[in-house]
Amino acid sequence: MLAPRARVAAVHAILIAYCALAVGPILLVVMNSFKARNAIFGAPLAPPSAATFSLIGYEKVFRASHIGVYFANSLIVTLVSMALVLLFGAMAAWALSEYKFRGSTALALYLSIGIMVPIRLGSVAILSMLRAAGLNDTLTGLILVYIAQGLPMAIFILSEFIAQIPRDLRDAARCDGVPETRIFFEVIAPLLRPAIATVAVFTIVPIWNDLWFPLILTSSDSTHTITLGVQQFLGQYITDWNSVLAALSMAILPVVAIYVVFSRQLISGLTAGAVK
Amino acid sequence: MAEPLSQVVASMPRGRFVALMALFLGPAVAVYSLFSIWPLIATMGLATYANDAGGGYRFVGLANFVSLFGDAVWSKPFVNALVNNLIFFCVHMLVQNPIGIALAGLLSLPGLKLKGLYRTLIFLPTMLSVVIVGFSWNLILSPLWGVASGALKAVGLGQWFAPWLGLPSTALVTLALISVWQFVGIPMMLIYAALLNIPDELIDAARVDGLGHLRIFLHIKLPLVLPTIGLVSILTFVGNFNAFDLIYSVKGALAGPNFASDILGTFFYRTFFGNQLQLGNPTMGAAVATVMFFIILAGVCLYLFIVQRRMRRYAF
Amino acid sequence: MANLRVAGLHKNYGSTRVLSDIELDIADGEFVVLVGPSGCGKSTLLRMIAGLDAPSAGDIFIGGRLVTALAPAERKIAMVFQSYALYPHMDVRKNMTFGLKFTGVAPKERARRVAEAARMLRLDELLDRYPRDLSGGQRQRVAIGRAIVREPAVFLFDEPLSNLDAALRISTRVEIARLHRLLRATIVYVTHDQIEAMTLADRIAVMNQGRIEQVGKPLDLYYAPANLFVAGFIGSPAMNFFPAEVESVAGGEARLTGAAMAPLVLPADGLAKGAKLTLGVRPEHLTLRGETGFAAEGVVELVERLGEASFAHVRRADDKMLVAEVRGRDTPEPGQTVTFRAPARELHVFDAEGRRIAGAG
Numbered sequence: 001m002l003a004p005r006a007r008v009a010a011v012h013a014i015l016i017a018y019c020a021l022a023v024g025p026i027l028l029v030v031m032n033s034f035k036a037r038n039a040i041f042g043a044p045l046a047p048p049s050a051a052t053f054s055l056i057g058y059e060k061v062f063r064a065s066h067i068g069v070y071f072a073n074s075l076i077v078t079l080v081s082m083a084l085v086l087l088f089g090a091m092a093a094w095a096l097s098e099y100k101f102r103g104s105t106a107l108a109l110y111l112s113i114g115i116m117v118p119i120r121l122g123s124v125a126i127l128s129m130l131r132a133a134g135l136n137d138t139l140t141g142l143i144l145v146y147i148a149q150g151l152p153m154a155i156f157i158l159s160e161f162i163a164q165i166p167r168d169l170r171d172a173a174r175c176d177g178v179p180e181t182r183i184f185f186e187v188i189a190p191l192l193r194p195a196i197a198t199v200a201v202f203t204i205v206p207i208w209n210d211l212w213f214p215l216i217l218t219s220s221d222s223t224h225t226i227t228l229g230v231q232q233f234l235g236q237y238i239t240d241w242n243s244v245l246a247a248l249s250m251a252i253l254p255v256v257a258i259y260v261v262f263s264r265q266l267i268s269g270l271t272a273g274a275v276k
Numbered sequence: 277m278a279e280p281l282s283q284v285v286a287s288m289p290r291g292r293f294v295a296l297m298a299l300f301l302g303p304a305v306a307v308y309s310l311f312s313i314w315p316l317i318a319t320m321g322l323a324t325y326a327n328d329a330g331g332g333y334r335f336v337g338l339a340n341f342v343s344l345f346g347d348a349v350w351s352k353p354f355v356n357a358l359v360n361n362l363i364f365f366c367v368h369m370l371v372q373n374p375i376g377i378a379l380a381g382l383l384s385l386p387g388l389k390l391k392g393l394y395r396t397l398i399f400l401p402t403m404l405s406v407v408i409v410g411f412s413w414n415l416i417l418s419p420l421w422g423v424a425s426g427a428l429k430a431v432g433l434g435q436w437f438a439p440w441l442g443l444p445s446t447a448l449v450t451l452a453l454i455s456v457w458q459f460v461g462i463p464m465m466l467i468y469a470a471l472l473n474i475p476d477e478l479i480d481a482a483r484v485d486g487l488g489h490l491r492i493f494l495h496i497k498l499p500l501v502l503p504t505i506g507l508v509s510i511l512t513f514v515g516n517f518n519a520f521d522l523i524y525s526v527k528g529a530l531a532g533p534n535f536a537s538d539i540l541g542t543f544f545y546r547t548f549f550g551n552q553l554q555l556g557n558p559t560m561g562a563a564v565a566t567v568m569f570f571i572i573l574a575g576v577c578l579y580l581f582i583v584q585r586r587m588r589r590y591a592f
Numbered sequence: 593m594a595n596l597r598v599a600g601l602h603k604n605y606g607s608t609r610v611l612s613d614i615e616l617d618i619a620d621g622e623f624v625v626l627v628g629p630s631g632c633g634k635s636t637l638l639r640m641i642a643g644l645d646a647p648s649a650g651d652i653f654i655g656g657r658l659v660t661a662l663a664p665a666e667r668k669i670a671m672v673f674q675s676y677a678l679y680p681h682m683d684v685r686k687n688m689t690f691g692l693k694f695t696g697v698a699p700k701e702r703a704r705r706v707a708e709a710a711r712m713l714r715l716d717e718l719l720d721r722y723p724r725d726l727s728g729g730q731r732q733r734v735a736i737g738r739a740i741v742r743e744p745a746v747f748l749f750d751e752p753l754s755n756l757d758a759a760l761r762i763s764t765r766v767e768i769a770r771l772h773r774l775l776r777a778t779i780v781y782v783t784h785d786q787i788e789a790m791t792l793a794d795r796i797a798v799m800n801q802g803r804i805e806q807v808g809k810p811l812d813l814y815y816a817p818a819n820l821f822v823a824g825f826i827g828s829p830a831m832n833f834f835p836a837e838v839e840s841v842a843g844g845e846a847r848l849t850g851a852a853m854a855p856l857v858l859p860a861d862g863l864a865k866g867a868k869l870t871l872g873v874r875p876e877h878l879t880l881r882g883e884t885g886f887a888a889e890g891v892v893e894l895v896e897r898l899g900e901a902s903f904a905h906v907r908r909a910d911d912k913m914l915v916a917e918v919r920g921r922d923t924p925e926p927g928q929t930v931t932f933r934a935p936a937r938e939l940h941v942f943d944a945e946g947r948r949i950a951g952a953g
Contacts, residue, residue: 007489011382012390018379019397021457026400028423029412041421088304095300099293111304114312116510116576118518120541121565122315124322124548124558129315148311151304180296209405211521216549231407231525241421244411251408259403260396480644481677485691485742486665495690499681 026252033057033245040241057246061233064243067250069222070229077139077225078207081146085203088147089154090192094184096155097162098170108159114152119145123216130217137219145213150203157202161195162188197262208255226251316569322562333559340563350560354567356535357543360448364539365516367452368459373508375456376463381493383464384471386479395468399461406458406521413454414526417441441526444536451537455522459515463508470504471497503583510579517572520545540568593778594655594668594745595620596641601650603636603802610636611802614650618795623772623779627789628799628825634782635750637799641780642748643667655745665695667746670739674751676731678723678738685719688738705741712774713737713767729760736771749781753788765792786826790814798822820946823872829903829915831940832878834871834888841865851910854887858936862949869949872940875903878916878932880924886934890914892924906930 032040039052061067096108119126126145127136135141165188173183214228224232230251237243288296323340325333344350379398383391401409417424417440425437440446474497482492520541523531529551531538546554548561601614611633618624626634639645641652643664651660659667678687688709689702697705710716713733723731732752739747749768753761769792772779783789789796790810797807798821806818810826817823823831836850846860848869856871863869873886890906893913902923906914916932924930941949 008388011385011388015379015382015394015398019394022398022401025412025416026404028416029408084303088307091300092304095297099297101293101297107301107305110313111308114308116514117316117569117572118514119312119315120518120520121544121569122312122317122319124562124565125315125318126311129310129318144307145311147307151308151312155304181299184300205403209407209521211405211407211525215524227405227407230405234407234411234525235528241415244415248408248411252404255403255405256400259400475675475677477673477675477677478679480639480642481671481673481679481738482691483644484642484664484669484671485738486695487691491694496679 026256029245030249030252033242033249037242040245054242055246057240057242057244058250060237060240060243061246061250064237065229065233065247066221066224067226067229067233067247070224070226071254073139073223074208074226077142077146078204081143081150081207082200082203084143084147085150085154086196086199089151089199090158090189090195091184092151093155093158093162094188097159111155112152114148115156119149120212123212127216136217137223139223141217142213142223142225145217146207146210150207153202154199157198158192158195161192161198165191319562320566320569322559323566325562326559327557340560341567344560344563344567353535353538353543354564357538357540360537361517361519361539363448364452364455364519365513367449368456368512368516369509371453372456372460372512373463373505376460376508377467377498377505379460379464380467380471381497383468384497385489386476395465398464401458402461404458407525409454409458410522410526413457414441417450442533444533447527447533447537451523451526454526455519458522462511463505466508467501467504470501474500506579506583510576513575513579514572517541517568517575540564540571544568593620593776595622596746596778596780597653598637598641599651599653601637601640601652602648603633603640603645604648609802611640611647614804616797616804616807618778618780621776621778623777623781623792623794625781625783625789625793625796626799627783627786627796628805630784631801632799633802634784634799638748638750638780638782641746642669642671665691668744669746669748670742670744671748671750672732672735672739672752674754676723676735676755678731678734680723683720683722684715684726684734684737687723687734688741691738692741702741705743706737709737709740712740712771728756729764732756732764733767736768740771740775745778747777747779749779751783752781753783753785768792786828790826796826798825800825816948817872817940818948820870820872820942823940823942823948827874829875829917831872831874832914832916834873835910836869836871838863838865838867838869852888852890852908852912852914854889856886856936858939858941868944870942870946872942873934873938875915876917877934877938878914879934880918880922880930880932882933882935884933885936886939887931888914888933889929889931892926892928892930894926895923897923904930906932 034054035052036054036056039054092111096104096111130136130138130141135144169187169191170183173187178187208225209227210225211227211231214223214225218224218228221229230247233247234244237247322333324335324337326336326340327333344354382388383394415421415423419425419437419439428437438446440450478496479492482496487495517540519539523537523539523542524545527533527537527542529542529546529549531542531546544561544564547564548556548558550556596616596618598614598616601611602609603611614637616624626637628634636645640647643659643662643666647660651658653659654667654669664671679690682690685706688706692702692705706719710719713736715730715733715737718726718730718734723734726734732755735752752768753764756764765788768781771777772792781788781792793810795807796810796813798805798813800821806813806822808816813822813826817826820833824833834850834853836848836853836856839847839849839855841847841860841863844860845857846863846865848856848858848871850871853871871886878888888908890908892904892906894905895918896903896905900919902918904916904918904924906916908914914932918924943949
């Protein structure tokens with residue numbers, strides 16, 4: 001076996017190499033989005049210098065597409081869906097774990113089916129249902145679908161967190177005569193704050209990055225989300241490398257920024273949810 | 277789970293209890309049933325219909341399925357998509373999971389510095405939209421830009437370069453590898469969490485017993501995280517057979533070149549919505565979705581069966 | 593079996609010094625217990641002997657061989673952990689033989705050792721079971737069995753009884769003592785329980801804040817503690833301490849006064865006027881009878897009756913508590929004002945730094 005020092009060095013070398021592989025392509029795209037066209041092709045691996053720096057791609061993106069609208073749409077859909085998933089999911093998880101009644105086990109099982117079975121397969125019927133309700137091509141339609149998509153996993157995760165809350169708290173509140181609804185909203189709910197990070201990881205990312213439902217359920221430009229908007233822009237301007245790289249970078253940077261800021265919470269959320 | 281009703285619950289008047297449950301469970305169950313379960317059932321129902329001459333639907337029983345499996349017009353692309361999906365899945369199982377396990381193993385070594393940084397960086401691609409990933413790699417691998425070919429030339433493997441995304445023989449595997457690149461963070465994190473769960477004293481005991489780090493990983497750590505690897509596998513299975521976004525954003529609905537990258541997701545999309553080559557056929561699309569559902573269901577049932585029988589989560 | 597020597601051991605974690613200047617000499621076949629409060633460094637020291645952590649400075653010798661830089665497997669040691677650390681995915685037999693496989697022990701030899709250890713620990717019927725099917729006491733025996741089959745030079749025990757209930761603790765303690773005699777093993781045993789230390793050890797090393805306060809036979813530590821810490825740690829209930837000052841020295845005698853005691857006259861060897869001292873007296877040496885020697889007065893607050901003996905908790909003049917052992921007719925009632933006395937020869941005298949000046953035994 002290698003000497004301990006050499007072994008540590010080898011481990012770091014492997015990890016660094018993989019990180020380069022993981023981050024490299026992203027860096028490449030972002031770097032080149034700030035370069036003039038000939039510099040992109042001439043020296044793709046070089047970072048932008050004073051001579052090659054150019055924002056022409058970004059200008060084009062802002063001019064030719066409504067990227068601001070797309071971004072706003074994504075924000076609305078994601079945040080509202082997340083909030084409602086948390087609210088409905090917490091209430092349901094609480095009811096299922098606290099009030100055992102006949103059929104509550106069956107109900108819990110019913111709700112957990114959605115974890116494994118992908119909701120997309122029902123798109124045919126979802127589309128016709130939304131059309132019939134006049135919710136086709138609206139953000140509301142998207143939100144409803146995403147709530148349904150996110151609930152099973154959220155309920156599962158929240159149930160695990162609720163199981164950790166000591167019984168004594170609820171018993172004490174009951175002895176004090178606090179009504180059930182207030183027990184949930186004022187005693188239990190605040191204690192679920194750590195769960196928000198975990199639920200967020202499993203809910204926000206799939207919604208923000210989803211292409212399928214915006215593609216199927218929205219038709220007009222004003223309801224497009226950013227993922228769909230970028231995808232269509234890319235399809236349209238595929239030969240305009242500056243714009244393409246700029247659009248990609250604009251889609252990358254917000255996510256990366258949020259991720260870097262919240263990475264610790266996100267990752268601990270993921271590991272907390274997985275450690276059962 | 278058959279606990280007796282708590283005293284509080286049992287002493288509540290029935291009407292109030294029902295109202296309470298409606299408040300807590302109602303919204304979740306309603307939205308979920310309406311937008312998740314019902315559409316699935318409706319789709320399966322729709323699959324038993326077909327377009328009739330007058331533009332409406334008539335009941336045809338299992339005729340759509342018969343066409344799907346028997347009629348060459350449908351069965352050829354269907355089988356093509358199915359086989360491709362299996363290949364897609366196999367690449368993930370053979371590449372994504374071992375890399376994820378290896379990275380998790382490295383990151384869980386005691387006393388490793390910069391752990392958090394590595395974790396953050398390796399997980400970064402998973403946060404990105406598939407559209408971004410697909411397009412970025414499309415550009416990088418493109419012979420026009422020359423980044424990939426240049427990189428290979430730099431290490432002396434220049435002659436290995438080919439426009440992999442454009443060749444029917446390599447397009448699917450390349451796309452699968454791009455997907456692996458993006459999603460390896462998830463098995464890595466799940467297995468990493470499971471490895472952390474193993475008590476330090478167990479590893480100490482193994483060190484005292486004379487095992488080196490590699491042997492500890494193979495004989496102690498790996499067997500103890502097998503349940504998590506099983507979970508990762510089934511999640512990969514469900515995810516792969518549901519996959520669509522990457523292929524669509526790189527190759528479009530036609531999943532070229534020449535349907536070489538067509539998987540069940542794109543096949544379903546194309547069948548249902550149509551494209552420049554064919555009209556949309558909702559009932560056939562529903563049939564495809566139904567078949568996909570049963571394939572995924574079969575996989576999940578198999579997984580649950582295996583988990584029930586063999587794999588136990590070890591309590592420490 | 594072999595002897596063990598620790599020389600000049602230090603350990604720092606960053607800027608925190610966790611072990612200072614540890615010197616320990618353990619003879620072949622000796623049972624030495626490292627005892628002390630939480631955080632004193634006893635487990636850290638054990639892990640260093642095992643090779644699981646490296647010292648910042650110092651050396652460790654096993655059987656005369658320098659092992660400081662060697663991995664645990666190369667030191668010929670075996671360790672029993674507090675939480676047993678059994679491999680959950682292997683049965684008992686595999687748990688015991690797993691390590692032997694990788695150190696090149698032949699299958700026949702492995703089987704022989706397992707059978708031998710199983711017989712010694714009454715594990716014969718359990719060999720095919722899994723850890724999850726065993727009780728705490730059975731798991732601990734398997735952990736001990738795993739150590740025995742390695743035929744090590746030194747056995748290391750890290751608080752092995754802490755996870756067991758009270759009754760099981762006593763029976764396992766007896767078991768460990770029996771094994772020590774049977775195998776004539778060199779054992780280093782870590783515990784925070786001074787009763788375990790007193791009953792099991794050939795010698796005890798009392799540790800506090802990374803240092804060894806005193807090493808010696810159990811009764812030596814009991815009757816002649818080297819400092820305040822050892823005096824207060826060994827013995828339950830703990831020794832009573834009385835702060836005192838030398839008021840005057842005349843004619844070879846020193847007159848001592850203190851807030852919670854009556855003035856006392858002791859031989860003045862080495863005592864100077866004005867010296868601040870601490871007097872120690874054990875609960876069992878305090879009595880309501882007698883007339884001379886040490887005396888302390890107070891009000892009885894509580895009497896704990898344990899059968900033949902009882903412990904009286906008395907509030908002293910300086911508002912601290914005194915604990916005395918009382919028997920039979922001498923048992924006072926709560927609320928009574930009493931004076932407890934002790935003969936001068938049972939007193940321990942400690943200087944201002946807590947070091948022993950003179951004492952009983």
